[in-house]
Amino acid sequence: MVMEPPTPGGNSGASVARGASERAPIGSASEGAASGNANVVTAGAAYIGGKIVPISEAVIPILDLGFLHSDATYDVAHVWRGRFFRLGDHLDRFERGMKKLRMSLPIDREEIRRILHDCVRASGLANAYVEMICTRGMAAPGSRDPRDCVNQFYAFAVPFAWIATPEQQEQGLSVHVSRVQRIAPESVDPTVKNYHWLDLVQGLFDAYDHDAETALLSDADGNVVEGPGFNVFAVTAGALVTPKAGVLKGVTRKTALEIGAELGAELDLPVEERALSYDELVEANEVFVTSTAGGIMPVCAIDGRPVGAGVPGPVTEEIKSRYWLMHDDPWYFEQVD
Numbered sequence: 001m002v003m004e005p006p007t008p009g010g011n012s013g014a015s016v017a018r019g020a021s022e023r024a025p026i027g028s029a030s031e032g033a034a035s036g037n038a039n040v041v042t043a044g045a046a047y048i049g050g051k052i053v054p055i056s057e058a059v060i061p062i063l064d065l066g067f068l069h070s071d072a073t074y075d076v077a078h079v080w081r082g083r084f085f086r087l088g089d090h091l092d093r094f095e096r097g098m099k100k101l102r103m104s105l106p107i108d109r110e111e112i113r114r115i116l117h118d119c120v121r122a123s124g125l126a127n128a129y130v131e132m133i134c135t136r137g138m139a140a141p142g143s144r145d146p147r148d149c150v151n152q153f154y155a156f157a158v159p160f161a162w163i164a165t166p167e168q169q170e171q172g173l174s175v176h177v178s179r180v181q182r183i184a185p186e187s188v189d190p191t192v193k194n195y196h197w198l199d200l201v202q203g204l205f206d207a208y209d210h211d212a213e214t215a216l217l218s219d220a221d222g223n224v225v226e227g228p229g230f231n232v233f234a235v236t237a238g239a240l241v242t243p244k245a246g247v248l249k250g251v252t253r254k255t256a257l258e259i260g261a262e263l264g265a266e267l268d269l270p271v272e273e274r275a276l277s278y279d280e281l282v283e284a285n286e287v288f289v290t291s292t293a294g295g296i297m298p299v300c301a302i303d304g305r306p307v308g309a310g311v312p313g314p315v316t317e318e319i320k321s322r323y324w325l326m327h328d329d330p331w332y333f334e335q336v337d
């Protein structure tokens with residue numbers, strides 16, 4: 001079934017349900033929306049093979065190397081109250097990633113932008129998580145040469161997903177700094193947004209085993225770098241610090257750096273992009289994580305120890321408030337057309 005894009009709807013943007021224990025595998029007797037399986041996303045629309053289809057019908061060929069080898073790059077923008085936030089920055093990063101991976105598409109940036117708008121409009125979602133993907137595609141029969149592949153473009157819009165819901169953000173997240181080491185930047189360039197997530201997922205399980213809500217991973221030198229889907233910032237005694245190397249240059253990180261520079265001038269708190277050690281992190285006055293999937297999210301405990309006073313701190317709250325205000329600034333948003 002091909003969907004006709006309706007006008008943007010009033011969906012409030014349900015967060016993705018947590019806790020997988022009660023969920024059934026795809027294909028099991030209780031699979032599907034009709035049986036109430038929370039694992040099947042029923043709201044949303046995707047662009048696959050040149051068509052917009054309901055998200056539940058969006059499938060990719062099993063031989064696509066994006067699936068078989070994680071040979072892909074992607075980007076995620078969000079739509080908040082019917083508006084894309086910093087879509088140009090997401091498209092820039094997506095294009096840079098494709099170039100670094102030697103991928104190209106027959107469609108240009110404006111066509112990609114149009115498809116993303118179409119997905120959101122077709123989904124009817126006012127608050128959406130919008131993903132664009134370029135995969136290597138399928139190899140020619142018998143070939144193992146990536147140059148023989150025709151790169152593929154896919155996109156979809158689903159309900160906005162929070163790394164920490166607004167309720168969790170009021171308490172602040174509890175984080176475990178995992179012993180799982182982040183994949184080395186010399187092996188997989190973290191500035192190319194990629195699906196090499198096994199370290200991040202193992203870190204997440206490690207965090208759950210330590211009764212924490214999420215994880216941070218460190219590099220080979222023991223410096224904290226990033227977590228599953230987010231960058232990290234620490235407000236230390238003398239600066240607002242975020243890791244410089246070994247991380248995805250998040251669009252939310254960029255926004256936090258811009259707000260931090262503005263606020264830093266007011267508070268005499270310089271912004272520093274540099275290595276962040278474990279000791280500095282746990283001794284920080286405030287810690288927060290940043291992601292398109294949730295914005296600026298306070299961290300109130302690390303490895304069972306409270307961060308600062310154990311509640312979201314004033315610098316974090318101010319950056320968070322300015323971040324959401326920027327969503328109303330026409331310089332940063334574009335209306336879903």
Ligand code: PLP
Nearest residue numbers: 229230231248250251252291292
């Ligand atoms: N780091 C990693 C590994 C990510 O996957 C993400 C987003 O998915 C981020 C950081 C945050 O990036 P952004 O702020 O652009 O969402």
